[in-house]
Amino acid sequence: MKNLYTLAITNVIQNLSEEIGGLKSGSMVEPEWSIPVLITEMSKGIKGIGVYRIIYKPTLITMSVGQGNISARKGRHKAVFLNKGKDIVSKSGATSPSVTGQKMYQYDTNINNWLFSFCVVGNKKVAVQYEKLLQEIEEPEFNILSMGGIN
Secondary structure (H helix, E strand, O other): OHHHHHHHHHHHHHHHHHHHHHHHHHOOOOOOOOOOEEOOOOOOOOOOEEEEEEEEOOOOEEEEEEEEEHHHHHHHHHHHHHOOOOOEEOOOOOEEOOHHHHHHHHHOOOHHHEEEEEEEOOOHHHHHHHHHHHHHHHOOOOOOHHHOOOO
């Protein structure tokens, strides 16, 4: 059993070392943000873990910064907005909330006034930190700063 435990620790150290190496090489290149498009439009390259902005088109002010599976987050915010700002409840009874979608709808019910921009970072821990730092600097109206970086 001791050999298995030692092997487990060795495997974790190896995995973390590889992750650190990837992070170091990734730090040499800034992520590329997409051009903001209407939240209802399809976005190329949207798959993956990353950070996104929801922008109010009339002022071009970022109203929300978030992170996670970009495609899923965009879809949920849009779905809640289109549901008149109410959470989506599936046939099984599961609730899919979006405070951002609710706030968007309350702020302006015209879906064509909402833009979406994102960058793929490919690492959850980096996305969490990047989201938190962007929220601290930009102070988006729809975000609660104490919640930045929390999933």
